[in-house]
Amino acid sequence: MTGFGCVDFDRDRASYVEAGVIRTKGDDFNERLNQIFSGVHQLVDGLEPDAVAIEQVFVARNASSALKLGAARSAAICATFERAPELAEYAPRAIKQAVTGTGAATKEQVAHMVRALLGLKVELTADASDALAVAICHGNSMQLQSKLARMGGRS
Secondary structure (H helix, E strand, C coil), X not given: CEEEEEEXXXXXXXXEEEXXXXXXXXXXXXXXXXXXXXXXXXXHHHHCCCCEEEECCCCCCCHHHHHHHXXXXXXXXXXXXXXXCCEEEECHHHHHHHHHCXXXXXXXXXXHHHHHHHCCCCCCCHHHHHHHHHHXXXXXXXXXXXXXXXXXXXX
C-alpha cells in the first residue's frame, strides 16, 4: 500500500482535501510498481497540486525491503514529474516534529495530531495519516519560508 494525502493551505491553516491508499494487487513486483505509478499519476492529474512532498526512505534492517521501498518511492516520484512543479522530501523525524512537536512521536500520536489539525472526526489508515502528516509538514515549511522571506526583505 502507498498512502497519499492532500491538504490545502490558506495562510497558516491547513484544510483536508483528500487522503487514502493505493492498493496494489498481484505477486509481480514490476506490475505493482506500475500500479503505484498509475495511481499516483491519476491523483496528481485529478488534484493538480502546487507541490508534492514525500517521506525520505529510512534505513531498514532488511536490505531487500529497503530496496523495494526505494523502488516504490521512485515510481511515485516519477508519476508526479509532469504535473507537480515542486517536489520536497522530509525525514521521518522532521515530519513527526512538525506535526506533534517531537521527532520521537508514535504513529498513534501522529494520527491523533493529524486528525486534530485538520478537524477530522473519522479514523484514517496509518498510511493515509502518515501521508497527510507529510503534507502538513511541507505546508508548514512553506509558510515559514514565506514569512522568513518577507522578514528578510525589510530594512
